[in-house]
Amino acid sequence: MCLGIPAKVIKTTDEWAWVDVNNVHLKVNISLVNGVKYGDYVIVHAGFAIQKLSPEEGESTLELFKQIVEFNEK
Amino acid sequence: MSENEKEKIKALIYCVKSLCNRLPDKINLMEVCGTHTVAIHRAGIKQLLCQKTRLISGPGCPVCVTPNDFVDKAIWYSFQPQTIVATFGDMFKVPGSYSSLAEAQAQGGKVHLVYSPLEAVELAKNNPDKKIVFLGIGFETTAPAVAYSILSARKANLHNFMVLSGHKTVPEALEKIAAHPLLNLDGFILPGHVSCIIGRKPYEFLSGVQHLPGVISGFEPVDILESLCMLYKQIVEGRCQIETQYRRAVPENGNRAALAIMQEVFLPKDSEWRGLGIIPKSGLALREKYSDWDAEVVYPSQIPKPRQHKGCICGAIIMGLKEPEECPLFGNLCHPEHPIGPCMVSSEGTCGTHFSYQIRGRLNESSVSA
Amino acid sequence: MKVQSAPNLKTDSKAKELIKLAHGSGGLLSRELIEKVIKPKFGNRILDRLEDAAVLFLSENLLAFSTDSYVVRPIFFPGGNIGKLAVCGTINDLAVVGAQPLAISCGFILEEGFSFETLNKIIDSMQKMASQTGCQIVTGDTKVVEKGGADQIFINTTGIGVVRIKSSLSIEQIQVGDELIVTGTIGDHAASVFVARQNLPMTSSLESDCAPLFGLLQPLWSLGAKIRFMRDPTRGGVAATLNEIVRGRDFGVEITESLLPIKPEVRGICELMGFDPLHLANEGKAVIVVAPESTEIVLGLLKQHPLGSDACVIGKIVEEPKGLVYLKTTLSTKRIIDLPVGDLLPRIC
Numbered sequence: 001m002c003l004g005i006p007a008k009v010i011k012t013t014d015e016w017a018w019v020d021v022n023n024v025h026l027k028v029n030i031s032l033v034n035g036v037k038y039g040d041y042v043i044v045h046a047g048f049a050i051q052k053l054s055p056e057e058g059e060s061t062l063e064l065f066k067q068i069v070e071f072n073e074k
Numbered sequence: 075m076s077e078n079e080k081e082k083i084k085a086l087i088y089c090v091k092s093l094c095n096r097l098p099d100k101i102n103l104m105e106v107c108g109t110h111t112v113a114i115h116r117a118g119i120k121q122l123l124c125q126k127t128r129l130i131s132g133p134g135c136p137v138c139v140t141p142n143d144f145v146d147k148a149i150w151y152s153f154q155p156q157t158i159v160a161t162f163g164d165m166f167k168v169p170g171s172y173s174s175l176a177e178a179q180a181q182g183g184k185v186h187l188v189y190s191p192l193e194a195v196e197l198a199k200n201n202p203d204k205k206i207v208f209l210g211i212g213f214e215t216t217a218p219a220v221a222y223s224i225l226s227a228r229k230a231n232l233h234n235f236m237v238l239s240g241h242k243t244v245p246e247a248l249e250k251i252a253a254h255p256l257l258n259l260d261g262f263i264l265p266g267h268v269s270c271i272i273g274r275k276p277y278e279f280l281s282g283v284q285h286l287p288g289v290i291s292g293f294e295p296v297d298i299l300e301s302l303c304m305l306y307k308q309i310v311e312g313r314c315q316i317e318t319q320y321r322r323a324v325p326e327n328g329n330r331a332a333l334a335i336m337q338e339v340f341l342p343k344d345s346e347w348r349g350l351g352i353i354p355k356s357g358l359a360l361r362e363k364y365s366d367w368d369a370e371v372v373y374p375s376q377i378p379k380p381r382q383h384k385g386c387i388c389g390a391i392i393m394g395l396k397e398p399e400e401c402p403l404f405g406n407l408c409h410p411e412h413p414i415g416p417c418m419v420s421s422e423g424t425c426g427t428h429f430s431y432q433i434r435g436r437l438n439e440s441s442v443s444a
Numbered sequence: 445m446k447v448q449s450a451p452n453l454k455t456d457s458k459a460k461e462l463i464k465l466a467h468g469s470g471g472l473l474s475r476e477l478i479e480k481v482i483k484p485k486f487g488n489r490i491l492d493r494l495e496d497a498a499v500l501f502l503s504e505n506l507l508a509f510s511t512d513s514y515v516v517r518p519i520f521f522p523g524g525n526i527g528k529l530a531v532c533g534t535i536n537d538l539a540v541v542g543a544q545p546l547a548i549s550c551g552f553i554l555e556e557g558f559s560f561e562t563l564n565k566i567i568d569s570m571q572k573m574a575s576q577t578g579c580q581i582v583t584g585d586t587k588v589v590e591k592g593g594a595d596q597i598f599i600n601t602t603g604i605g606v607v608r609i610k611s612s613l614s615i616e617q618i619q620v621g622d623e624l625i626v627t628g629t630i631g632d633h634a635a636s637v638f639v640a641r642q643n644l645p646m647t648s649s650l651e652s653d654c655a656p657l658f659g660l661l662q663p664l665w666s667l668g669a670k671i672r673f674m675r676d677p678t679r680g681g682v683a684a685t686l687n688e689i690v691r692g693r694d695f696g697v698e699i700t701e702s703l704l705p706i707k708p709e710v711r712g713i714c715e716l717m718g719f720d721p722l723h724l725a726n727e728g729k730a731v732i733v734v735a736p737e738s739t740e741i742v743l744g745l746l747k748q749h750p751l752g753s754d755a756c757v758i759g760k761i762v763e764e765p766k767g768l769v770y771l772k773t774t775l776s777t778k779r780i781i782d783l784p785v786g787d788l789l790p791r792i793c
Binding site: 003004006029031032033034043045046047048050051053054055064065067068071 | 085086088089092093109162189190191192193212215216218219222266267270271293300303304307310321322323324325329331332335
């Protein structure tokens, strides 16, 4: 129900941040997320950052794939 | 697309297909997020699922589940003197009992489309002689932003900004859906961005009391495929848990700061959902201390009795109980250029996609091989 | 253009540099507008005669004739303005039927109070586009309506061109197996205008692709019947154009998602707002249906021109499904690409 786009924070003030999505810059309100800083990735929805993205967990897809291949071989 | 991503997709498609074939029986899965419906349609995900899986688009679009009287009120406001209705674009074409905001605008109603609720606050600041009624729709993803906007208006001492709250909360609706006697669901793809706010725990009743597994999913094709794999794996292994595929954006406890702001301004109220009826405590109303910004309190509307269009079965379609083709209005009175009910408004919702496939052409989505 | 003698009107419009109602009423101010602005900027032997109709010598050529009206907002956007759009739009409609643009008419409807300075800039753009393409603005009209009666400026342009391509460019020429080429990145115009129009705190370096296509497409005309059909995908984007091509026909179109040339900024705006790049208008692109044996030559010719550097194949004409456009996704699944319905509405959902 919710279009939310990952965007990179390139500048912050108290309540606002400028974020970058493919070289498009958008000013979003960051009052709903604690500790947003330069370089963070946030999810943007309706002009607000609603969550910080944590770094992608390494090889979770590969792990899942391995499990399923093993599972199929049983 | 990078080679790495292509490999990931190949691997996931293999996983989905092989797991689907291992399912003991036919299963019904439901996704409850309008953005998932669009993402699944755009990627053609249903074509990758074997015949054992029925993937239903549930009542996950806040616009689709908003009953007619909300739109009727919005239209009424748009025609009042010195009043402007500010709304997200999603609501613009949604039909109410008699008309839509788009039609109201064409007849002189004052409607202003916004991307952020803070734009509506700005509109109020720049138009001190006008009343700005902002249409608050959306689930927990959006409600904190609207709550913050009310706090902003209060801080700026703006009393010409007010919110007509149509916000709803998802877990309560899921409870009713899970217990629905006719649906026979076997699992859920759970909304990703609602979960950014509420976390994973509010869904635990599904796997507990209801014995229904669920996976909180992201929105890229890779995310949805991975979520389906995780769900299939649970079913095949006889497990029943709420898992998070969208781990990069959904911490276990969600976003406490956003939840706090939402709970500061809003409190639960009973709410009517198209297709589901009235669900206790599934809506959000402004708390009394913020009643100065509550349109229902400071600027109550006067609308005629809301009505459903005869023959419109959006409620049943939203719940996956009927197909669009079973609707007497589908393709004749109701089509994308002239939607009768909200299901037809989005070109990527259930009725919109069926219209493209069935009416405009003979290509049947589920029978196309990848 | 008729110019009548009129009472001696003393106005201070020039001093205030604003359009007055009288500028459209055929009197002294109208004449001043023509003599001081229109003629110096568009000036050519035909226009300078200021007759009611431009008379053109055309010998025994096949003529192309096209008209369009322009109401874009904002009237100045990154990469262009309403005037540039008005001239390019009509030049492009002529170019895609294989016609060299010869003469253009230009009708202005101006709102009282419109600034002369702005009008001058718009007219300068129009003349620049016309002269770049070797055609002239030979006739026209100006009306002024009361304040509030029009939103700043509306423009109509109508163009005549001489058809130079020896074969017939038409949907009837299209055959199964033909390939679909697009001359560059899609969605640039609509996305950049959207950013300019909305009061969003959003910036991007994206510009409209508004440009005259005559120079780009002219070299293709020598290929004759190998070029089956061309269209510029304006309102409704590539989706609308492809659907127009297949409607009621006994063939369909397959396009491949991974082949679509889309700038990262356009993807970004589409993701943020919930748009589909295939539905976004283009003002400096063409969709070309070519015989498959000529694809490489066509691409080579297009890439020689600055406007065609991103030209590429995006799909082909297929036997089934008839009358439909479908997209092969990156997952190798398929979905129908339908006509877009209505305006771009930013979504949160």
